[in-house]
Amino acid sequence: MKKYLSLGLFMAIVFLSNAQTKQVRVEGNFPKWTNGDQVVLLRVVDNALKQDTTKVVKGKFSFKLELDQPSRLSVYSVAAVSGKIKDNNSFYIDQGTVKLTGKDSLKNAVIKGSKITVEAQELDKQVAPFQHKLVNLRQHAQELLKDESKKAELEQLNVDYKLLIDSLRETKVSFIKTHPQSFLSLITLNEFLGGAIDYNFAQPLLSGLSADLQKSSLGKDAQRKITIAKATNIGEVLPDFTSKDTLGSELSLTEVVKKGKVTLVDFWASWCVPCRKENPNIVKAYKEFHHKGFNILSVSLDRSAGAWKQAIVNDEMTWYHVSSLNYWDEPVAKLYGITGVPDSFLLDGQGKVIARGLRAEALYAKLQEILD
Numbered sequence: 369m370k371k372y373l374s375l376g377l378f379m380a381i382v383f384l385s386n387a388q389t390k391q392v393r394v395e396g397n398f399p400k401w402t403n404g405d406q407v408v409l410l411r412v413v414d415n416a417l418k419q420d421t422t423k424v425v426k427g428k429f430s431f432k433l434e435l436d437q438p439s440r441l442s443v444y445s446v447a448a449v450s451g452k453i454k455d456n457n458s459f460y461i462d463q464g465t466v467k468l469t470g471k472d473s474l475k476n477a478v479i480k481g482s483k484i485t486v487e488a489q490e491l492d493k494q495v496a497p498f499q500h501k502l503v504n505l506r507q508h509a510q511e512l513l514k515d516e517s518k519k520a521e522l523e524q525l526n527v528d529y530k531l532l533i534d535s536l537r538e539t540k541v542s543f544i545k546t547h548p549q550s551f552l553s554l555i556t557l558n559e560f561l562g563g564a565i566d567y568n569f570a571q572p573l574l575s576g577l578s579a580d581l582q583k584s585s586l587g588k589d590a591q592r593k594i595t596i597a598k599a600t601n602i603g604e605v606l607p608d609f610t611s612k613d614t615l616g617s618e619l620s621l622t623e624v625v626k627k628g629k630v631t632l633v634d635f636w637a638s639w640c641v642p643c644r645k646e647n648p649n650i651v652k653a654y655k656e657f658h659h660k661g662f663n664i665l666s667v668s669l670d671r672s673a674g675a676w677k678q679a680i681v682n683d684e685m686t687w688y689h690v691s692s693l694n695y696w697d698e699p700v701a702k703l704y705g706i707t708g709v710p711d712s713f714l715l716d717g718q719g720k721v722i723a724r725g726l727r728a729e730a731l732y733a734k735l736q737e738i739l740d
Contacts, residue, residue, distance in 0.1 A: 389436045393465040394443065399427040400472040405454075406446040411439050438462035438484055438551050445474055460488040460552065487552045491543050498536040505529050544573050554581045558590055562707055564724050565597035596705035605719045606633065609700050611667065611690035614677055621665060624688050625719045629661030630738055632731075633713045635706050637669040638679035643710040647683040649728040653735055654687060660739040661717075664688065669709055671695045 394409060405424040409431050410417060422429050442458040457474040459466055459481065466481035468474065479485065509525050512518040537560075544553040557573050560566075571594050574582065581587050599607055610620040625631050634650065636643035654664055668691035670676035680689055692698055698706075704713070714723045714734065726734055 389434050390463050392433060392435050392461055392463060394431040394433075394441065394461070394468070395465060396424075396429045396443070396468045396474075396477075397427060398424070398468075398470055398472060398474075398477075401427050401445070408444045408446060409433075410442045410444070411435075435462065438555075440488075441466075443468065443474060460484045462551070484550070484552055487547065487550055491540070491552065491556070494539050494543065495536055498532055498539065502529065502532050502536070505532065541573065545576060548576055549578045549581070551581060551584075553577060554584065554586055554590065558586065561590055561593045564711070565593060565705065567594060567597040567601050570594045570597065593705055596703075600704050600713065600721060600724070602721050602723070604721055606713055606715055606721055607703060608719075609703055611692055611700055613688065613690050614680065619665075619688060619690055622719070624663055624665045625715060625717070628663035629717050630657075630663070630722070630735065631715045631719075632662070632664045633715065634664055634666040635669065635701060635704075635709050635711045636666055637709055638672075638675040639670070640709045644679070644683065646710050646727055647685060649731065651684055653732050656732070657735045657739050658687075662735060662739060665690065667691060667698065667700045668693075669695055669698050669701060 396407065401424045403423075403425060407422050407424060407429045409420045409422075411420075411433070412418070420431055420433065422431060438460060439462075440458055440460050442456060444456040445454040455473050455475045457468065457477055457479070459468075459479050462482055462484050464482050466479060466485055468477040468479050470477035479489065505525055505528060509522060509529075512522045512525065540556050540559070544556055547553045554577060557570070557577070560570060560573075570590075574587070574590055574594060577587070582591065598604070606621065608620060608622050610618050613619045621631075621633065632650070636647070638644070650664065654662065664685075664687040666680075666685060666687065666689045668676050668689065670679075670691055671693055673693055676689075676691055676693065679685075690700070692700075700706075710727070711725055713721050714726055714731070716722055716738075722738070723734060
């Protein structure tokens with residue numbers, strides 16, 4: 369069943385510490401299913417995907433497993449003859465038994481279980497309309513991109529898309545606020561904690577959750593991310609760091625900031641395709657504004673010194689560079705909570721954050737505003 373491992377990439381992974389191991393069951397009752405049909409259950413154990421397989425007997429199947437944390441499980445039915453996935457469904461479970469009942473489809477099954485199972489269904493029902501509309505908008509946008517005469521319509525789609533994203537966000541925020549005791553609220557909050565985190569948005573939501581949730585491992589991890597967000601927030605002096613340049617000499621952020629009026633702390637890697645596509649825009653900005661006081665300190669998430677240095681030459685990145693060559697374990701990236709590249713911080717002459725994540729024309733326009 370190894371070919372089904374990739375399906376786990378689409379699962380939500382959740383964690384809760386200090387929880388005792390619990391015996392739980394997943395039971396299915398589908399009278400029309402054929403004896404011998406296979407059912408696959410996917411879950412996450414110790415950050416790794418685990419799958420269990422069983423067979424349908426008289427329209428029924430069951431799984432018995434141990435959980436030491438609330439989890440989202442995914443169940444797939446597999447046609448025994450063709451080996452193809454028939455349909456699937458997913459649900460949350462933390463204790464007891466989850467029962468799936470239906471005529472012939474997991475997708476349309478009635479699911480009954482513990483409190484978190486019910487809460488997840490409640491939230492899914494609230495967000496489903498927005499997600500459905502977002503899928504349709506994306507598909508429509510792909511079609512419009514093929515026709516240059518549809519530019520105005522495409523721009524309106526972008527406006528509609530942003531409004532839907534905002535509505536989806538508010539729906540989830542409302543759930544968090546109205547379910548302060550629910551572990552699902554903590555899971556939902558963590559969906560907002562990838563990439564650049566808005567401290568003023570996230571901290572009140574976490575503080576509004578119960579003390580037990582805040583003390584859980586997921587709660588503590590959320591607080592760690594939010595604390596980093598506070599230190600890198602607009603108006604804050606970006607924490608200093610020291611790393612090694614291409615010659616192996618130590619170079620600190622403070623040293624670079626002191627040499628100019630505005631500094632871009634740029635996170636990239638030679639293997640990052642979007643980074644390499646963005647580099648010409650940064651080069652353009654550097655050539656235009658360096659003599660006016662614009663400096664750049666690029667931090668690479670490379671592993672190979674050769675690839676790193678060659679990319680610097682190839683992309684004509686004639687500014688300051690540092691890296692520990694530790695890939696995603698790059699200490700500077702961890703210091704600032706960088707979870708994806710390209711990313712960047714634009715600093716003023718005192719090292720305070722002016723903006724984050726500016727690219728292409730947005731970066732150029734900001735530099736014009738400050739230095740011209």
